Amino acid sequence: MENATHDTRTALLLSALACFAEHGFDGTSTRMIADHAQRPLSLLAHYFRNKEGMYLEVFQYLFETKLMRKGKPPIPDEGFQPRDKQDAIRILRELIHDLFADIVRDPRNQDPLHELGSRLWIQEVRAPRESLRPLLTQHLTPVAATMKSCIQTLRPDLSECEARFAGASIMGMMTGHGFMSGLNRVVWGESLNPASQFEACERLVDLALNGLLSGTRP
Numbered sequence: 001m002e003n004a005t006h007d008t009r010t011a012l013l014l015s016a017l018a019c020f021a022e023h024g025f026d027g028t029s030t031r032m033i034a035d036h037a038q039r040p041l042s043l044l045a046h047y048f049r050n051k052e053g054m055y056l057e058v059f060q061y062l063f064e065t066k067l068m069r070k071g072k073p074p075i076p077d078e079g080f081q082p083r084d085k086q087d088a089i090r091i092l093r094e095l096i097h098d099l100f101a102d103i104v105r106d107p108r109n110q111d112p113l114h115e116l117g118s119r120l121w122i123q124e125v126r127a128p129r130e131s132l133r134p135l136l137t138q139h140l141t142p143v144a145a146t147m148k149s150c151i152q153t154l155r156p157d158l159s160e161c162e163a164r165f166a167g168a169s170i171m172g173m174m175t176g177h178g179f180m181s182g183l184n185r186v187v188w189g190e191s192l193n194p195a196s197q198f199e200a201c202e203r204l205v206d207l208a209l210n211g212l213l214s215g216t217r218p
Helices: 002-023 030-037 041-048 051-065 085-103 112-126 130-154 160-179 181-188 197-213
Strands: none
Touching: 002 030, 002 041, 002 051, 002 112, 030 041, 030 051, 041 051, 051 112, 051 130, 085 112, 085 130, 085 160, 085 197, 112 160, 130 160, 130 197, 160 181, 160 197
């Protein structure tokens, strides 16, 4: 019975992910999710209460399975504190690669869950739902704190506000590559993308690090 419960809940969760990614929150109905999962509508209310609750569970699932640092120690609430500039470069590079892999789709990656998760994530980046903000804060604040600590280690001359802006700008570059991939191909050509996702991310890393390390005040 426990396995059946797990299978039903998972089927509903994955169907919700597919429907939300395809139609957005407002365009998705609970009936649509239940039909997609081929489960009775009553089970959705039993496991998730309502559509809002299911939406939160979908993002919790994404954080637990797709947006976490696989095989690496969890980031503490206050973030990682680099020992020196070389350590800050190492941590920042790893963090950028982790985030880039979660946000930007690798065309060679045939995992449909990754594609759906990336699409849903990009949708929510524009204007996070109020009910989702505590979950986003819980999971992403340690990431932002780590990035800010690395930036301040590399550029101690920056103010708190400037370091935060630099971190937001780095995250914006990665999100932009995910959100604007279609437009980028139109404007910059189909050959825009490097040979691999790793190489593409390394170019963003170099851009970010060069901007930080060569930055001087007038």
